[in-house]
Amino acid sequence: MPLTYPRRIDLACTPTPLQPLNRASQRWGGGHRLWVKRDDLTGSTLSGNKVRKLEFIAAHAQDNGYDTLITCGGLQSNHCRATALVGAQLGLKVHLILRGEEPEHSDGNYLLDQLAGATISCYPPRQYFRELQDVFAHWQDHYAQRGSKALAIPTGGSDGIGAWGYIAACEELNADFDASGIPRAHLVTASGSGGTQAGLTLGAALHSLPATVWGVNVCDDERYFIDKVHADAMDWQQRYSDAPAVDIVPRVLDGYVGEGYGIASPEVFALIRELSQLEGIVLDPVYTGKAFLGMTQEIARGRFDGCEDIVFMHTGGIFGVFPQAEGFNC
Ligand SMILES: Cc1ncc(COP(=O)(O)O)c(C=O)c1O
Numbered sequence: 001m002p003l004t005y006p007r008r009i010d011l012a013c014t015p016t017p018l019q020p021l022n023r024a025s026q027r028w029g030g031g032h033r034l035w036v037k038r039d040d041l042t043g044s045t046l047s048g049n050k051v052r053k054l055e056f057i058a059a060h061a062q063d064n065g066y067d068t069l070i071t072c073g074g075l076q077s078n079h080c081r082a083t084a085l086v087g088a089q090l091g092l093k094v095h096l097i098l099r100g101e102e103p104e105h106s107d108g109n110y111l112l113d114q115l116a117g118a119t120i121s122c123y124p125p126r127q128y129f130r131e132l133q134d135v136f137a138h139w140q141d142h143y144a145q146r147g148s149k150a151l152a153i154p155t156g157g158s159d160g161i162g163a164w165g166y167i168a169a170c171e172e173l174n175a176d177f178d179a180s181g182i183p184r185a186h187l188v189t190a191s192g193s194g195g196t197q198a199g200l201t202l203g204a205a206l207h208s209l210p211a212t213v214w215g216v217n218v219c220d221d222e223r224y225f226i227d228k229v230h231a232d233a234m235d236w237q238q239r240y241s242d243a244p245a246v247d248i249v250p251r252v253l254d255g256y257v258g259e260g261y262g263i264a265s266p267e268v269f270a271l272i273r274e275l276s277q278l279e280g281i282v283l284d285p286v287y288t289g290k291a292f293l294g295m296t297q298e299i300a301r302g303r304f305d306g307c308e309d310i311v312f313m314h315t316g317g318i319f320g321v322f323p324q325a326e327g328f329n330c
Helices: 022-028 050-063 078-090 108-115 125-145 163-180 195-206 222-239 266-279 288-300 322-328
Strands: 018-020 033-037 068-074 093-099 119-123 150-152 185-191 211-217 309-313
Touching: 018 163, 022 033, 022 266, 022 288, 033 163, 050 068, 050 078, 050 150, 050 163, 050 195, 068 078, 068 125, 078 093, 078 108, 093 125, 108 322, 119 125, 125 150, 163 195, 163 222, 185 195, 185 288, 195 211, 195 222, 211 222, 211 288, 266 288, 266 322, 288 309
Parallel strands: 033 309, 068 093, 068 150, 093 119, 185 211, 185 309
Antiparallel strands: 018 033
């Protein structure tokens, strides 16, 4: 049965290239062919994975009479930056609920949030975690009282609506695999709020993509992400009643969070530097650096034995490099 997509707004520069990583394959491949899907090239300021989800979320907002987008994340959230810029592009107001004390200096994504004209409210982490739902409700009510309608977008744009972004990306990957002679592959992505992994896992099943999808969690643990991917898939199924029923098996490569979300080890920084020099591809310390490290370590452990091709989903995050410049000892 053909899949009926909801409306989307064309915001991302897609299809993104699938490129071979020849020198990285020699360095870390252990006999596998490594590839990178360049979703860091979905735009300049809209770079990364979030814009694929926002194509569907922003269309949902327009189609349902919302004039304001409220969303949340860390101070350096890529998702918040992308939402701020999409809102500016479409003439929607954007209000960001950010976790952390208001910084003295603007840098990275936080700077771009401001340039895009988003309204920003910062909350200390304890209050943020304890009261997030109340904070969303407070600001939705605030806008309602002023005659506006505000859409609450969850962390990372990860829900049943955002899932369409990577369901659609699996159609692109099918064409990439055909063009590059990839019969089947392991597909590795960073997982922060689970939506990219949920979309890819659903999309692989729906589009018969010959790929096993793995999320490398950059926070929380395996149990959390298995449940989160199931929850996003369930939300997708419930929102779109004509969507086909699919059974999914979320797969998580746990063990690469290190000291915590946003804290990268010297090994991660060294790997980012080495890949930059080997392939001209820059990862970030919060998401893709940890995920790539996880992939190389799992290769060394034999996790992917028996399958020649491994595709790394480069989900972007370049603006997260600059606020952590000291980690590179440059
Ligand atoms: C650069 C980057 N990569 C990966 C992720 C993880 O994606 P998801 O939140 O869909 O799990 C995020 C956001 O959380 C991100 O900003």
